[in-house]
Amino acid sequence: MKLIYEKSVAGRRAVQLPSRHDDARPHIAPRLLRTQPAELPELSELDVVRHYTALSRLNFSVDTHFYPLGSCTMKYNPKACETASALPGLADLHPLWPQLRHGGLLTQGALQLLYETERLLSEITGLAEFTLQPLAGAHGELTGCMIMAAYHRARGNRKTHIVIPDSAHGTNPASAALAGFDVVTVPSDAQGHMPLEALRRAVTAETAGLMMTCPSTLGLFVDHLKEIADLVHGVDGLLYYDGANLNALLGRVKPGRIGFDLCQLNLHKSFSTPHGGGGPGAGPVGVVEKLRPFLPISRVVKRPDGTFVLHYDEPQSIGYIAPFYGNFGVIVRAYAYLLMLGRDGLRATSDAAVLNANYLQEKLRPHLPPVAPGRCLHECVCSGAPLKAHGVHTLDLAKALIDRGCHPPTIYFPLNVPEAFMVEPTESESRETLDAFAQAVAELVALARTDPDALRRAPVTTPVGRLDEVAAARNMNLAYRSAGG
Numbered sequence: 001m002k003l004i005y006e007k008s009v010a011g012r013r014a015v016q017l018p019s020r021h022d023d024a025r026p027h028i029a030p031r032l033l034r035t036q037p038a039e040l041p042e043l044s045e046l047d048v049v050r051h052y053t054a055l056s057r058l059n060f061s062v063d064t065h066f067y068p069l070g071s072c073t074m075k076y077n078p079k080a081c082e083t084a085s086a087l088p089g090l091a092d093l094h095p096l097w098p099q100l101r102h103g104g105l106l107t108q109g110a111l112q113l114l115y116e117t118e119r120l121l122s123e124i125t126g127l128a129e130f131t132l133q134p135l136a137g138a139h140g141e142l143t144g145c146m147i148m149a150a151y152h153r154a155r156g157n158r159k160t161h162i163v164i165p166d167s168a169h170g171t172n173p174a175s176a177a178l179a180g181f182d183v184v185t186v187p188s189d190a191q192g193h194m195p196l197e198a199l200r201r202a203v204t205a206e207t208a209g210l211m212m213t214c215p216s217t218l219g220l221f222v223d224h225l226k227e228i229a230d231l232v233h234g235v236d237g238l239l240y241y242d243g244a245n246l247n248a249l250l251g252r253v254k255p256g257r258i259g260f261d262l263c264q265l266n267l268h269k270s271f272s273t274p275h276g277g278g279g280p281g282a283g284p285v286g287v288v289e290k291l292r293p294f295l296p297i298s299r300v301v302k303r304p305d306g307t308f309v310l311h312y313d314e315p316q317s318i319g320y321i322a323p324f325y326g327n328f329g330v331i332v333r334a335y336a337y338l339l340m341l342g343r344d345g346l347r348a349t350s351d352a353a354v355l356n357a358n359y360l361q362e363k364l365r366p367h368l369p370p371v372a373p374g375r376c377l378h379e380c381v382c383s384g385a386p387l388k389a390h391g392v393h394t395l396d397l398a399k400a401l402i403d404r405g406c407h408p409p410t411i412y413f414p415l416n417v418p419e420a421f422m423v424e425p426t427e428s429e430s431r432e433t434l435d436a437f438a439q440a441v442a443e444l445v446a447l448a449r450t451d452p453d454a455l456r457r458a459p460v461t462t463p464v465g466r467l468d469e470v471a472a473a474r475n476m477n478l479a480y481r482s483a484g485g
């Protein structure tokens, strides 16, 4: 595909701006003005529209393709939630508008929406109080670790480390370290579970807390939760729930009722914000009652007269972690989604997500063995190790799936699974889509035996095939230079 600069035709224009009046920019210092016109491509409006529309169609997206990227919950996000977040009364709100009076009912609706979203998330998780401020899952984890540190400081506890299983998302140890803790890692057993014995060795009087993902990154429910919680609470540690996988438990299990003290939720995974490519997210953090004083400010408070205000006077708070209200548009989508689905809808979500993952696991079993025995939750992890006999790796299989119109699943993660192939179909996919995916995998595994080179060459339907990913990251070339200079 041609670059937009290569489509340039001298003198072609998209829009004609009115000719410049010199007095229209008297405040720009002459030394800041261009002496040469900018080297921009010269194109008609239609050229530009076609160029970018064609580029956008090269993308994989949930709106165009099956996107079973494990651990990412790439599900369908109802367009009604987009519409809600784009309502002018919400989208055009300025965060510095007055909360009350002087036409000040201006932001009351927004504050009420924040307040009610917090209550809904509390209901879903069984935790006493939420903050919507964190701007991503990892940011929520960091907020949670800072709250843990503040709690122990207030109690006069000497705590040095946070315990994290080796199957955890990489952001867990990063967040703990950023908050000033050492990280003690617990290795998983062959089934992908965190063994109690190893955990007992890791938890000491200096343990600030344990960060856990449930279901684990292998898509398995964590056994022995009661023993784990007792162990951690026995040293006045806190049990942190990485709620990015909540899709598996929505409407069924409340983390706050099974021993967890605080958690983050990824609104951009479970609650209707499209993600990928680093777009805006939100990682609200919920806490049990005893951690409430440490939540970041500001807090949305409902006053006896029914109005809402932002409250800043929280002496034990960890302080500011984000400007204003957090990513407001993301929160609006989540609020709309929660109201649309309701209690029964949320439960139906996790039912279908788990059913779909198990359906695929069984369909894939004859071709790619699942790593763990028995049922999975919202995602299944298989291993491409048997393909190695034919000189084919999980990477080759993933690339070949692109040619079949499927986004590759997550591969080589979790790190403790050789040749991992991790599929999260989500609740929004039909049986026909799952069957087509399983069929594609079956055909490619068969092809690995007869024509392994075909897999190693894939993808062949994309503008570029295999990339040197290391070189692409190290020697990034982001600026266009014409042949002339």
Ligand SMILES: *Cc1c(COP(=O)(O)O)cnc(C)c1O
Pocket (backbone or CB within 6 Å): 071, 072, 136, 137, 138, 139, 169, 171, 172, 213, 242, 244, 245, 266, 281, 283
């Ligand atoms: C996605 C994910 C995170 C991190 O969330 P971000 O919003 O990408 O920062 C943390 N833990 C788990 C288990 C995840 O899947």
